[in-house]
Amino acid sequence: MTNDLLQQLRVHGAVPAHVAIIMDGNGRWAKGRALPRPLGHHAGMKSVREVVEGCLEAGVGVLTLFAFSQDNWKRPAGEIEALMKLLEEYIAKEANELRAQGVAVRILGHLDPLGPGARNAVDRIVAETAGGQSLALNLCISYSARAEIARAARLLAESAAAGRLDPRDIDEDAVGRMLYTAEWPDPDLLIRTSGEMRISNFLLWQLAYAELYVTPVLWPDFTRRHLFEAIVEFQRRDRRFGRVSV
Ligand code: FPP
Numbered sequence: 001m002t003n004d005l006l007q008q009l010r011v012h013g014a015v016p017a018h019v020a021i022i023m024d025g026n027g028r029w030a031k032g033r034a035l036p037r038p039l040g041h042h043a044g045m046k047s048v049r050e051v052v053e054g055c056l057e058a059g060v061g062v063l064t065l066f067a068f069s070q071d072n073w074k075r076p077a078g079e080i081e082a083l084m085k086l087l088e089e090y091i092a093k094e095a096n097e098l099r100a101q102g103v104a105v106r107i108l109g110h111l112d113p114l115g116p117g118a119r120n121a122v123d124r125i126v127a128e129t130a131g132g133q134s135l136a137l138n139l140c141i142s143y144s145a146r147a148e149i150a151r152a153a154r155l156l157a158e159s160a161a162a163g164r165l166d167p168r169d170i171d172e173d174a175v176g177r178m179l180y181t182a183e184w185p186d187p188d189l190l191i192r193t194s195g196e197m198r199i200s201n202f203l204l205w206q207l208a209y210a211e212l213y214v215t216p217v218l219w220p221d222f223t224r225r226h227l228f229e230a231i232v233e234f235q236r237r238d239r240r241f242g243r244v245s246v
Contacts, residue, residue, distance in 0.1 A: 005228035006057060012235040016188035018062040019055065019227075020210065022202055023047070025194025025218030032218075038082035043220035045090055054224030055135050056101060058231060062136045062184045066202050070110060070144035084118045087141065091121040095128050102134030108180035109143035110151075136184060143180075145204035152178035181206055189234045191227070193219045211237050 009015060023044060030040030048065065055063045068083055075083075098105060107122045114122070122141065129137075155178045159165035165174075176182060186206045192198075195216040199207065213230045215222075238245055 002054075002057075002225045002228055005225060005232060009058060009228055009231045009235060012232060014235065015059050015231060016234055017060070017185050018064065018187045018189075019051075019060050019231075020064040020066075020187035020190045020203055020207070021051065022066045022190070022192040022200060023219040023222075024192060024196055026220060028194060029218040029220040037079055038086070040220060041083055041086050045086065045093075047219055047222040048090070049094070050222065050224045051227050052098070052101075052103060052135065052137060054227040056103075057224065058228065060135070060231075062138065062187075064108070064138040064140065064181070064184075064187060064203070066140045066143065066200075068109075068141045068143070069201060070142055070147060071201065073113060073142070084115060087118050088121045091125045095125050098125070098137070099129050099132065102132040103129060103137050104132030104135070105129045105137045105139065107141055108138050108148075109141045110147060111142060113142055138181070138184075140202070143202075145201045148179055149175075149205055175205070179205060186210065188239075189213060189230065191215065191230050193217055193222050209239070209241050211239065 026040035026044045027037045028040070029043060030037050033039075051063060051065075054060075067087070072083070073080065105125045107126060111119065111122070122139075152175050156165065156170055156174060160167050160170075181203070186208065187203060187210045190199075190203075190207055190210045190212050192212070192214045195214060197214055203210075211234050213233060215226060215230070217226055
């Protein structure tokens with residue numbers, strides 16, 4: 001069913017090396033069915049599997065998903081608990097298959113507030129999938145881009161204060177090396193589901209030149225076909241990086 005699009009995007013040219021996704025709309029999806037919000041998040045797990053498979057099929061090298069923001073700690077306790085349980089469930093269910101598919105999972109964010117169950121689960125999946133060569137899957141959990149940039153500034157200041165770094169050497173590359181994403185290229189394509197036109201404190205530094213793609217589709221309805229449509233649209237864009245078209 002998706003072969004036509006897959007074929008099309010292969011013919012069109014460069015597939016984005018790095019795709020980032022703001023997975024939004026789980027709550028609205030549940031509300032539309034008169035279900036509790038956590039069931040929307042639960043349904044969203046299937047879409048995570050879809051985009052992982054889609055990236056493997058299309059040849060995307062890095063997939064970064066916004067799963068839980070630092071601001072999400074302000075949600076009702078019951079919803080936070082449900083999201084943390086879901087993270088554990090996701091890991092228990094997916095770890096073996098991700099490893100078998102060569103997907104290396106990494107967790108980006110400030111993990112101190114995570115309870116022991118979620119913390120053990122994320123440590124486990126990172127260890128068990130380390131070395132995967134097909135796809136880097138970054139799950140942003142308890143993540144805030146501003147906090148990430150502030151952390152990078154603090155790390156650079158500490159190096160300078162300790163005499164390991166000359167402040168005159170602090171440039172964009174030096175900042176980039178202190179971000180959670182240091183080892184990957186910046187995202188080429190940012191997808192946001194559910195129609196909201198916001199960045200929501202996600203990868204503020206790294207998205208400087210990303211192409212933005214917003215779809216009205218709610219996250220639990222998002223499939224690999226939608227991912228391929230986004231990539232085909234990306235391939236039509238004229239990326240100039242501040243230069244003029246050639
Ligand atoms: C935003 O929808 C989504 C989240 C806060 C959670 C995303 C989590 C998943 C997709 C679950 C599975 C994924 C992993 C990796 C465990 P929202 O609640 O803000 O929706 P709304 O805007 O419609 O209320």
